[in-house]
Amino acid sequence: MPPQRATLLQVAQRAGVSRSTASFVLTGRHKDMRISEDARQRVLRAAQELDYRPNLMARSLRTKVTKTVALVSDTIASEAYAGRVIQGSLAAAVAHGHLLFIGETEGDPVVEEKLISDFLDRQVDGFLYASMFTRNIRLPKLLHGQKVVLLNCLTRGAHPAVVPDELTAGLDAARTLLDAGHRAGIYLVGHTRDQVFASRERLAGIKEGLGDAGVRLAGTIDCNWWPDSAYDAVCRALDDGLTPQALICLNDRVALGAYQALREAGLRIPDDVSVISFDDSDLAAWLRPQLTSIALPHYELGWRAIETLLGQPGEPAVQRLPMPVRRRASIGRPPAE
CATH class of the missing domain: 3.40.50.2300 (Response regulator)
Structure with a gap:
């Protein structure tokens, strides 16, 4: 059997502090609580020695924040040309301390409803709703009232969207x-x-x-x-x-x-x-x-969509990202010149 995870109480006991003090130190709130540097170092040392990892499920139940987001797409996840959209989304999610769930519907509304329901059951903090080809979409009813950013698609509603220019x-x-x-x-x-x-x-x-x-x-x-x-x-x-x-x-x-x-x-x-x-x-x-x-700008689309979802509010409703010109050898002067 795998070894049991160390608990916060065990960390506190080894450090010789209260459970609440250990919690304040490990969540970065020690300055507000005026905890001494000696006590903080003892807690950190105890946590390292016991290989302590916080129980994220318990924390999410307490804070209502799961540090997870979901990307729901039609075929973007398996389309070779758009793989960097996923890379950009993953990188931005990691930068914000979140995990990214990815679900692909292949355009099937039944599959889409099931995926969204599953993600809602997991209490994700927000959704990217993505399309392989830039197009106008109708947002699924299950996403009404949720925190959503549209990725490579648009809707007539007031939802923020990130698309190529x-x-x-x-x-x-x-x-x-x-x-x-x-x-x-x-x-x-x-x-x-x-x-x-x-x-x-x-x-x-x-x-x-x-x-x-x-x-x-x-x-x-x-x-x-x-x-x-x-x-x-x-x-x-x-x-x-x-x-x-x-x-x-x-x-x-x-x-x-x-x-x-x-x-x-x-x-x-x-x-x-x-x-x-x-x-x-x-x-x-x-x-x-x-x-x-x-x-x-596949990578940038994914990155900006997550930034819009998890970052500070204030971006325009529709963000059009630049498409850079990659100059190569296929253009020359007109033949008459």
Whole structure:
């Protein structure tokens, strides 16, 4: 059988002090109670000798604070591209002295209700409610009245949320091409649907950035956000006589398909066609030439969400985190120059 844990009373007896004095020392309240330095040192030495660890369950029953938080997501926990969201959340929780429970629903409302109920039974101090893709959500009824921060999603209610700044990312994509001298032959690659937050915000930013310079998109090569669809669509466009100078791909997987189509058509990146993308997944650094991509701040999203949940109040209702431009070798001057 495992050895029994030392109790607070045993620590007090070994230190030769009262149980309350030992408690004040071990919870950092000795200064308020005017406990002598000698007594404090005896308590600390006794606790170390007995390998004393506080009973967190008993403390949580007394204080109503469990030092735990829960992250409830659809598929974010098992999505390879978003693993750093979990890392950021874990790191921030540890920095605040909390444990983080993680539950994934795969979009099943029955599973979601069960997970949230279980976390409520464990009396977690708060919730992160997360989505793999930035979107508008309806907060589950069980979370009404709870301390909640939305991670990578939004709601019409007054709940605090942390999301990537996709609008400014679109602006930055346009400005990056403009800075390289591009003024014509700029095409967007990928579906642009109003109901998809990233698509809508990125496109609005791109149009605004180009428009500020008196430039317009030359057109859109419509495809799913996946390599094979992008490859087929760009191949068709090139076969039909399209001569782009630059492609703005709506994610790195689209860029992968575009790379393959351009190479098959004998076009060089960036000598003939410049390419810029979004997400900055591992693909961006693996491609040759390496792909300029605007990064989703996964780690920062997780960290800021926990900070908002556990830190001091006062942050704006919706925090939009910067998406840095990762400049690589896929952008050059227009071929005519």
